[in-house]
Amino acid sequence: MSDGGSKNYSLTGKRVWINGYRGMVGQALVRQLETIDCEILRTTSEELDLRRQADAEDWMNEKKPEAVFLCAATVGGILANNTRPAEFLYDNLAIEANVIHGAWRTGVEKLLYLGTGCMYPREAPQPIPEDCLLTGPLEPTNEWYAVAKIAGLKMCQAYRRQYGCDFITALPTNLYGPGDNFDPKDSHVIPALILKAHAAKADGAKAMEVWGSGTPLREFLYVDDAAKVLVFLMQAYSEEAHINVGLGKELSIREVAETIVRVVGFEGELVFDTKKPDGMPRKLLDASRLSKLGQSSATGLEDGLNRTYAWFLENKA
Numbered sequence: 001m002s003d004g005g006s007k008n009y010s011l012t013g014k015r016v017w018i019n020g021y022r023g024m025v026g027q028a029l030v031r032q033l034e035t036i037d038c039e040i041l042r043t044t045s046e047e048l049d050l051r052r053q054a055d056a057e058d059w060m061n062e063k064k065p066e067a068v069f070l071c072a073a074t075v076g077g078i079l080a081n082n083t084r085p086a087e088f089l090y091d092n093l094a095i096e097a098n099v100i101h102g103a104w105r106t107g108v109e110k111l112l113y114l115g116t117g118c119m120y121p122r123e124a125p126q127p128i129p130e131d132c133l134l135t136g137p138l139e140p141t142n143e144w145y146a147v148a149k150i151a152g153l154k155m156c157q158a159y160r161r162q163y164g165c166d167f168i169t170a171l172p173t174n175l176y177g178p179g180d181n182f183d184p185k186d187s188h189v190i191p192a193l194i195l196k197a198h199a200a201k202a203d204g205a206k207a208m209e210v211w212g213s214g215t216p217l218r219e220f221l222y223v224d225d226a227a228k229v230l231v232f233l234m235q236a237y238s239e240e241a242h243i244n245v246g247l248g249k250e251l252s253i254r255e256v257a258e259t260i261v262r263v264v265g266f267e268g269e270l271v272f273d274t275k276k277p278d279g280m281p282r283k284l285l286d287a288s289r290l291s292k293l294g295q296s297s298a299t300g301l302e303d304g305l306n307r308t309y310a311w312f313l314e315n316k317a
Contacts (some may be wrong), residue, residue, distance in 0.1 A: 007238045009067075009110050009166070011231070017041040017065035019050060019099065020072035024179040025114065025172075028227035029069055036231075041065050045072065051094040053102075060106040067234060068111040070099050070152075076186030078141045078211075078279055084186075085144040092145065096152035100167065104159050112234045113156050115171040115242060117285055118142045119149050127286035130171075130244055139280045157240050170233055173246035173285045177223030177304060178311035190220060190305070193257055194312055197264040207269040208261065211276040214254030219247050219284050222304035225297040232295060246285035247297050253278075256301070263305045 016033060020026045021042035033040050041063055043050075050056050050072055074084075074091035081088055096113065103111050120128045121136030133153075138146045156167035176190040184195055193210065200208040229245050237243060251259075257270055299307075 009235050009238070011036050011038045011067060011235060013037060014066040014109075015039045015041055015064060016067045016069070017043070017060075017063070018069045018071060019043050019048070020045070022179075023071060023075075024177060024181065024223050025175065025227065025230075026069075026071050027179040028177065028223040029071070029230065031224065032227040032231050038067075043072075050098055051091060053094075053098045056098040057102045057105060060102045060108075064106065066109045068099065068103055068108050069230065069234070070096065070111060070113045072099070073114070073149075075145070075181070075188075077188045077192065078277055080186030081142045081145055088144040089148050092148035093151055096148070096155060100152065100155045100159060103167070104163055104165050109166065110234060111156070111165070111167040112230060113152055113167065113169045114230070115153055115169050116146070116149050117171055117173050117244075117246070117283055118146045118280075119153070119171065120283075122280055124283075126282050127248060127284045128244070129286045130242055130289065133242070141277055141279050153242055160240050166238055168233065168237055168239065169242035170230055170245050171242055171285065172226050172230075173219045173221050173244070174283075175223045175226050176220050177308050179223070180308060182312060182316045189218070189253065190256065190260070190308070191312075193260045194264065194305075194309060197261045197266045198309075198312070198317065200268060201264055201266040205266075205268055207271045208266060210253070210257050210270055210272050212253060212272065212278040213274050214252060214257065214270075214272045216253050216278045216280065217250045217282040217284065218253065218256070219250045220256065220301060220304075221245070221247055221297060222299035222307075225299050229290065229295050232293075236293065243289055244285040244287050245290060246287040248284070248287045248291070250282070250284045251301065259302055260305060263302065263309050
């Protein structure tokens with residue numbers, strides 16, 4: 001699915017649009033792009049509702065971004081996916097359709113679409129290679145989100161084939177770090193566990209509940225490491241095939257929970273509620289294509305969690 005390999009694209013002097021810039025990935029991209037001489041254009045859902053096609057295209061016609069990081073999305077964990085399936089499907093379909101179509105209509109030079117590892121089949125081979133997309137059923141606990149995100153990837157490929165647009169897709173593994181979503185109703189596993197551990201410590205609790213058995217295996221990538229890779233890909237990658245962004249290393253949810261309570265300082269017992277869903281039993285991305293491009297992560301889990309918890313204490317606690 002390659003269209004001939006990579007080509008260099010410089011962001012220097014360009015108008016670079018990060019939509020959803022107040023999200024965790026958006027904030028990290030801003031930090032990374034501030035080291036480059038470019039003009040950063042930023043929008044939030046309050047300022048610009050990307051679900052409205054006319055609003056999206058009017059904004060793009062006025063601001064004329066030359067490069068776009070398509071980060072805006074409705075996201076959440078298992079609970080949010082299970083209770084808000086219509087929002088996850090409609091919001092994400094509308095956002096990506098309007099931004100991708102608008103980018104073509106307004107002459108955007110380069111677009112990077114942010115996918116997700118949950119787009120892969122539940123029973124995908126491990127580590128998960130890029131070419132196993134659409135080869136089996138999705139994980140039921142996040143299929144609404146996954147279906148929408150797969151559609152965005154296919155839109156990038158379709159606009160590339162039909163119109164020659166330089167639109168690429170990167171699929172990061174599970175991300176965490178400063179700026180993460182700490183809403184107890186729709187946060188992902190790391191912020192959810194940090195919230196629980198912080199509350200348990202503050203309450204002097206003897207035990208802390210963790211959803212599921214603790215046995216599922218996941219990899220977690222510190223968000224600033226991911227942002228460096230995404231900016232690199234924007235400048236050095238130009239293929240129709242999507243590319244995984246991950247570490248190639250995994251931990252059990254139990255190990256992650258144990259590391260989090262150590263960082264937070266909660267000394268009670270961990271109790272695993274096996275009546276709650278585990279999600280996919282294992283999800284590890286094959287990052288060999290990325291490694292061949294010379295990209296790797298530098299931040300270990302405990303170091304990243306310390307930085308994340310420090311941000312939480314300063315901004316959310």
